[in-house]
Amino acid sequence: MTVATQQQTARIPMKGGARRPRRVRRTFSRLLPLGPALLLLAIFFAGPLIWSAYTAFTNMALSGSATTQFTGLANFRRMFADPAFVKSLELTVVFVIGSAVIGQNLLGMLLALILRGRNRLVRTIVNGVVIGAWVVPEVVAGFAWYAFLYKTGTLNAILGHLGLSQDWLYTMPMLAVILANTWRGTAFSMLVYSAALSDVPPELLEAAAVDGASSWQRLRYVTIPLIRRSIVSNLMLITLQTLASFGLIYVMTGGGPGTASSTTPLYMYQEAFQFYQLGYGTAMALVLLVLGALFSLIYLRLIKLEDS
């Protein structure tokens, strides 16, 4: 939004003379349709973001709004001295790498590759179930996995024969939520990679096969370089989505037992909405945003490195 106005004012002085008023009116009428969207985005998106940049440096709390003071970096100092927060940040990174970068990404790729060229019925059924897991609202996905991993649940009923049954949500809560999030999000990566793979010219793979490349080499040196851009943009999208994931973990473990699966969004929720420390919670939100920007930069850098 700021970009829009800046560029616009920069543009007008250049075109001087008698044409100016007409030009201004014309550009204005052209921009008019953007109005409602810009207004909404400014009030409910940009506004809160700017507000958060301010709130993060105050001691704002819900209980006594009159006592809000500017406290500088106190929230940030407190945050990084808070072992629970540092741990939540670690758990968030584990959650993102485990369920998005490894789980959804690799499983989505595997499914796209393995389903490619299968008969129609097999593809329809498998796609249906995988996409079903994606379409189901996150709260319902949370219940389904809660029951699936419960002491007397489906997974233990199966693993019981192997003597591996245990109360997954207590013994390894992070693994539980990582598996659940992988289950839920794989469809997106699968769809992205299916679309990307259908753009790979079969002649290239054929030529590589004729030259004696093994199937792994063809995947590594032909297919993957060709769909590189899809891989990077997919990684970026799923990383940012997973980073903000709240509902699934909240329903399954509530962050527990203790704080064993309390990722930053859950810890932020607890501080901001249960302990009413809005300033502190907002500071965490900023850290989360920065973490997202950091991940994006890494991926963009990867594209650039590959291109040069």
Add this chain to the structure above:
Amino acid sequence: MSELASEQSSTAFARTRTQRRRGGGRGVASGITSPKKGPAALASYAVILVLFLAFLLPFAWLILSSIETGSGLNATPTWHFTLANFKAILNVATVYQPMLNSLILSGGTALLTVVCSALAAYPLSRFHMRFGRSFLYTILFATGLPITAVMVPVYSLYARFNLVDSEPATVLFMTASSLPFAIWMTKNFMDGVPVSLEEAAWTDGANWLQSLWRVVLPLMAPGIVVVFIFTFVMQWGNFFVPFILLLTPDKQPASVTIYTFFSQYGEVAYGQLAAFSIIYTAPVIALYGVLSKFLGGAFNLTGAVKG
């Protein structure tokens, strides 16, 4: 994975042929599991079967216990089927009111989003403006912003202006949060409508609104439907935003009340919870079916996103 790749390229020729026959679309060729590659094909079918079961099993409990008597969290089926769970929850307070709230919230959001993004996409798609590209990149970046992180400041803003627990205010925020992606999608759909078709309208003296309404929108009606359904489905499943912004149970959508139902103190009626989950999920599944019909297969959704 190596068997798969070999499987793929050995059938590459067959695929080009099939694709040509089907008009070279992005659809994947079908029916080319070559009988020659017996063991490799068998291995990959085994992998497919394992993955299929892994994705299917978490649904099993949900479906079974919704129609069983006295179901708890046990996996073992009791084989006593009944519709009692559904009957028990089909009343105004438990199901109808929250579902209606969900409909109002998601429907209102989808409608407002479609209107705003169709308007916004028009100048972005039609005029070559200097800031057009940078604006689109800003939009794309906003698409990725974690909503969870924006919620704390939004809540404090709403608290200050007394907007917490207001349904219209919640719809406005949900609209704002769906707009970046919707504008992006709508713009891509609109780019598919040739400008030459509009020129006739302009010659006849139509202004931008008339040409948008009479020429462009009818031609991209399927795209509009896609954006509407997509936004609706996303907001139907949205838990965090209404969970934070709506406090009165009478105003909360199904996504929130179903959670309250689950987390309430005392004995949770898991059979009823499963039944509620199924009722709550059904519209989304149905709409997704419509969506994939419109898009001619799920692949084009990502195609629309890719731009």
